[in-house]
Amino acid sequence: MRLVRRPFFWIIAAVIATFALAPTYGNNVELREGLLLATVYIILASNLNMMLGYAGYVNFGGIVFFGLGGYFCVWLMSAFGWPLVAATLTGGVAVSALALLFGLGILRLRGAYFALATVGVNEAVMAFVTNFGPWGGSTGIYLSPALFGPLGGPAKALWTIYYLLVGVMGLSLYLSYTVKSSKFGLGLLAIGQNEDAASVLGVPTPRYKAAVYSLSAFLPAIAGGLYFFKGAFIQPPDAFDLQLSTETIVIAMLGGQGTVTGPALGAYLYEELRGWLLTSPTFSNFQLVIAGGLLLVIVLFAPGGLMGLIYRRWPRLRRILE
Amino acid sequence: MSALLEVAGLSKRFGGVQAVDSLSFAVEEGSILGLIGPNGAGKSTVFNLINGVIPPDEGRVRFRGADVTGAPPYRVARHGLARTNQIVQPFMTMTVLENCIVGACFGRENLPLSSARETAREAATLVGLEDRLETLASQLTIAGKKRLELARALAARPTLLLLDEVLAGLNPTEVERMIGTLRTIRARGVSILMIEHLMQAIMSLSDRIVVLNTGTKLAEGLPAEVAADPQVIEAYLGDPGLAGTLREAGR
Numbered sequence: 001m002r003l004v005r006r007p008f009f010w011i012i013a014a015v016i017a018t019f020a021l022a023p024t025y026g027n028n029v030e031l032r033e034g035l036l037l038a039t040v041y042i043i044l045a046s047n048l049n050m051m052l053g054y055a056g057y058v059n060f061g062g063i064v065f066f067g068l069g070g071y072f073c074v075w076l077m078s079a080f081g082w083p084l085v086a087a088t089l090t091g092g093v094a095v096s097a098l099a100l101l102f103g104l105g106i107l108r109l110r111g112a113y114f115a116l117a118t119v120g121v122n123e124a125v126m127a128f129v130t131n132f133g134p135w136g137g138s139t140g141i142y143l144s145p146a147l148f149g150p151l152g153g154p155a156k157a158l159w160t161i162y163y164l165l166v167g168v169m170g171l172s173l174y175l176s177y178t179v180k181s182s183k184f185g186l187g188l189l190a191i192g193q194n195e196d197a198a199s200v201l202g203v204p205t206p207r208y209k210a211a212v213y214s215l216s217a218f219l220p221a222i223a224g225g226l227y228f229f230k231g232a233f234i235q236p237p238d239a240f241d242l243q244l245s246t247e248t249i250v251i252a253m254l255g256g257q258g259t260v261t262g263p264a265l266g267a268y269l270y271e272e273l274r275g276w277l278l279t280s281p282t283f284s285n286f287q288l289v290i291a292g293g294l295l296l297v298i299v300l301f302a303p304g305g306l307m308g309l310i311y312r313r314w315p316r317l318r319r320i321l322e
Numbered sequence: 323m324s325a326l327l328e329v330a331g332l333s334k335r336f337g338g339v340q341a342v343d344s345l346s347f348a349v350e351e352g353s354i355l356g357l358i359g360p361n362g363a364g365k366s367t368v369f370n371l372i373n374g375v376i377p378p379d380e381g382r383v384r385f386r387g388a389d390v391t392g393a394p395p396y397r398v399a400r401h402g403l404a405r406t407n408q409i410v411q412p413f414m415t416m417t418v419l420e421n422c423i424v425g426a427c428f429g430r431e432n433l434p435l436s437s438a439r440e441t442a443r444e445a446a447t448l449v450g451l452e453d454r455l456e457t458l459a460s461q462l463t464i465a466g467k468k469r470l471e472l473a474r475a476l477a478a479r480p481t482l483l484l485l486d487e488v489l490a491g492l493n494p495t496e497v498e499r500m501i502g503t504l505r506t507i508r509a510r511g512v513s514i515l516m517i518e519h520l521m522q523a524i525m526s527l528s529d530r531i532v533v534l535n536t537g538t539k540l541a542e543g544l545p546a547e548v549a550a551d552p553q554v555i556e557a558y559l560g561d562p563g564l565a566g567t568l569r570e571a572g573r
Contacts, residue, residue, distance in 0.1 A: 183427050183435045190413055190424045197411040200373065202399030202428030202478060 007320045008177060008260070015264070016170040020163060029158075034275055036162050036230075039169040041267035043223040044244070045251040046172040046260075047216040050179055052249065053257030055212050056192030057107075058115040060245055061122030062220065067239030068095045069221025070228035071129060074141050077229065079134070083150065088225035095221035096214045103213035107206065110195070119242065126240035140235025147232075161230045165223060172219050177260045177322055179215070188212055192258070243288065250291045253298050256307025260322040265306055325384075326351045326482055326513050327403075332371055332381035334364075334537075341367045343537040344381065349482065354504075354514040356528030356545070358521075360557060364537040365517045366408055369484050372515075373398045373405050386481065402430035404480035408487045408517075410467040412459035418470055419455040422446050422477040429478020438477075445477035449503055465496045469503075476507065483507065485516040489523055497523065522570075525549065533557070 019039065023032035044066060051059045072091030076082040082090070106117040130138045151157035179185045187208050190198035199205045228234040247270070255266025274287040302309055311318045325348040334342045342364045349355045357365050371378045372385075377392040384390070390398050404425070413421050422442035426433050433441060446452055449469040454462065459470055468488055475483055485504075489497050501523055508514060518524040524531070525545040533541040533548055535557045541548050548554055 183438075186420075186424060186427060186435065189416070193413040193415065194411050196375070197407070197413070198424070198428075199395045200375065200399060200405055200407070201425050201474060202396045202432075203424070204396045204428075206394075 008322045011261070011321070012170060012173045012177070015173070016166055019166045019169070023162070024159075032159070032162055034271065036165060037274075038268050038271040039162075039165040040223055040227055041248070041251055041271050042169050042264045043165070043172045044220055044248045045255070045263035045267045046169075046176045047218075047220050048248050049252045049257055049259075049263045050176060050188070050212050050216045052252055053259070053262075054180065054185060054188040054192055055209060056195075057110075057209065057213075058249070059118045059213075059216075060115045060249065061118035061120070061242070062216070062248060063241060063245035064118075064122040064125050065095050065099060065217040065220040066224035066227070066244075067122075067129075067234075067236075067241075068098065068125065069224030070234050070239050071135055071141075071224075072221070073225025074143060074228050074234045075135055077147055078141055078143055084226075084229060088222045088229075091225045092218045092222040096218045099217035100210055100214040103210040104206075107209045107213060122240050122242060122245070126236050129239070130236045136235070138236060140233060140238075143229065143232040145232065147229075158230065161226050165226050168219055168223050168226070173260065173264060175215075175219065176263075179212075180260055180322065184208065184211070189258070247288075247291055250295050250298075253305055254294055256305030256310075259305075259307040259311075262305050262307035269306075324351055325349065326386060327372070327515065328382075328384040329368075329372065330382045330384070332368070332383065333379050334367055334371055334376065335379055340537050342371065342378075345534070345537070345539055346381075347532050347539065347542060349513055349515050350529075352508075352511060352513055353529040354508055354516065354527055356524040356531040357515065357517045357534060358519075358524060358531060359534035359540070362536075363534040365534055366486055367537075368534070369405060369486055369517065373403055373484060396428070399429060399478060400432065402479075402481040403484065404429065404475035404478040404482075405484035406468075406471040406475050406486055406488055408490070410464075410471045412462070412467055412470050412474070414460040415458060417456050417458055418446055418451050418462070418473070419443065421459055421470055421474050425474040425477030426479070429480065431479050441479065442477045445473045448476060448506065449473040450499065465492050468492065468500070472500075472503070476512075480512060482513045482515065485514060485518075487517055487519060489518055489520045501527065 019035055023035060044062065048059060048062045051057045069091040072094050073087040076087040076090060077084065102121050106114060106121065109117050129135055135141060145154065148154045148157040151160050187198065187203040190203050191205055191208060195205055251266040251270045252263045254270060255264065256262025273290065277286045277290065298305060327349040330346045332342055332345045345368065357368065359365055370376045372383055374393050374395045382389060382391050385401055385403055388401060390401060413424065419442055422445050423438045426438035426441040427435060446455055449472050451469050451473055454466065459467065462470060472488060489500055492500060497520065504527060516524065528545055530543065531545050531548040532539060533554050540557055541551045541554050
C-alpha cells in the first residue's frame with residue numbers, strides 16, 4: 001500500500017493509538033469521557049470540513065446527520081432489538097441516502113442561501129421528529145439498560161463505545177485524507193475556489209456536490225448512533241442541537257478549513273478549552289462566548305486557521321501534515 | 323474540411339435586450355475563426371451560449387456532430403471544447419500546476435490524477451509557464467494569469483478552444499509572445515474560435531472573421547473582405563480610429 005509510506009498515515013495511527021491507550025492505562029474514566037467528546041468533535045468537524053473546507057459550502061445544519069443517525073440507531077435497537085453495530089451502520093447508510101435527497105434539493109443554492117437552507121433542513125427534520133409517533137415524539141426514546149447486556153454490562157459497554165468512536169474518528173481522518181488526495185477531492189477544491197470556472201473546465205459540479213454532501217453525512221450519523229446509545233436516551237432538542245453545529249464550524253475554522261489535520265487539532269483544542277471553562281462556576285456554556293470571539297478573530301486575522309499559520313511559517317510541513 | 327462547431331439560429335434575450343439574434347456560423351476543423359464587433363455586440367454571450375453557461379432561447383449548437391444545445395458546461399467540456407474567460411478566473415490558492423491538473427483531469431480525456439500531472443506540465447510549458455509550476459496562481463501577474471487561463475484550457479486537450487480576449491491587457495511584447503503561442507497551438511491541430519479587440523492580431527491570425535453587431539451577424543468572410551466591407555466600417559464608425567485600423571490591417 002502506497003499510503004503506508006506517507007507520513008500522514010503514521011500520524012493518524014499515532015493519534016488513534018494515543019486516544020485508545022491513554023485512558024485505558026489506569027482505567028481513567030474521567031479522561032475517557034473528555035476524549036470521547038473530543039472524538040465526537042473531531043468526527044463532526046472533519047466530515048463538515050469536506051463540505052466547508054473542500055467544496056466551500058457552509059453547512060450550518062450538519063448536526064442533522066448526527067441526530068438522525070442517533071435516532072435510527074436507538075430506534076432500531078429499542079423497537080426491533082437490532083445489535084449495536086448493525087443498527088449504527090444501517091443508520092449511517094439511511095442518513096447518507098437522505099442527505100443525497102436533501103442535497104439534490106438545496107445544493108442549487110449558493111453562499112448564504114445554502115447556509116440558511118441547511119439550518120432549514122435541520123429545523124424541519126426536528127419538527128418532523130418531534131411529531132413522529134414511532135420515534136417517541138417530543139419525549140424521545142429511552143433505551144432499556146438490558147440492551148447493554150450483550151456488550152458485557154454498562155461499565156464495559158462504555159469502553160466499547162469509546163473504542164468504536166475512536167475507530168470512527170480514525171476513519172474520518174482517513175476519509176478526509178483520501179478524498180483530498182483524489183481526483184474527486186481536486187474537483188471539490190476547484191468548486192470551493194470558483195464553482196463557475198470549475199464547471200467550465202469540466203468538473204461535474206452538481207454530482208460532486210451531492211456526493212460530498214451525502215458522504216459527509218455517513219460517519220457523523222454513525223457517531224450519532226454510538227453517542228446516543230451511550231446516553232441510552234434521545235430526544236429532539238439534544239439530537240438536532242444547532243449550537244453543536246455552530247461549534248463544529250468554529251472548530252473546523254480554528255484548526256484550518258480545507259486541511260486534513262486542522263479540524264482534528266481544532267476539535268482537540270476546543271474540547272480542552274471547553275473542559276477548562278466548564279469548571280468555572282460563574283458561567284455555564286461560557287465556551288460559546290469564547291467560540292464567538294474566536295470565530296471573529298479567525299475570520300478577520302487568520303482565515304486559514306491554525307494550520308494556515310503553521311503552513312505559512314513552515315511551508316514544507318504542508319506535504320507532511322496534509 | 324467539415325464543420326467542427328455549427329451554430330444555427332441562436333437567440334438569447336435578457337429582459338428587453340435581444341443580446342443575440344438568430345445567429346448562425348460554423349468553425350471548420352483546423353481553422354481559426356475570429357469573432358469581432360463593437361462593445362456590447364453580444365460576443366461573450368455567444369460564447370456563454372455555446373459552452374452552456376447560459377441556455378439559448380432558440381437555436382442549436384452542434385459540436386463534433388453532437389447536439390450540445392443547453393447542455394451544462396461540464397458536459398460540453400467533456401466533449402472537447404475548452405474556453406478561457408475574458409476576466410481571468412484562476413483557482414487562486416492552487417499552484418499553476420494544480421490549476422492545469424484540474425483542466426487535464428476533467429477535460430476531454432478525463433484523465434486519472436496520476437497521468438494528468440504530465441499533461442498539465444506539457445500545457446504549462448506550451449504557454450511558457452514551465453518555471454512557474456509551483457507558484458500560487460494569486461501571485462502571477464496579469465499576463466501570467468492570462469497564460470494560466472490558456473494553459474488550463476489546453477490541459478484539457480480540447481479539439482476546439484474558445485478564447486475570450488486573451489490579448490486584452492497585455493503589453494506589446496506580451497501580445498507578440500501570446501500570438502506566437504496561439505500559432506503553435508493551432509499548428510498542433512486545435513481549432514480556435516476567438517473574440518478579440520486587437521484588430522491587427524485577429525486579422526492576421528484568423529482564417530475567417532464573423533462580425534457581430536447588436537446580436538446579429540453583420541458580415542462574414544476572409545479578414546481582408548470583412549475589413550473592406552462598408553457596413554463593418556460603419557458599425558465601427560463611432561470610433562473612426564478603429565475603422566482606420568481595420569482597413570489598415572485588411573491590406
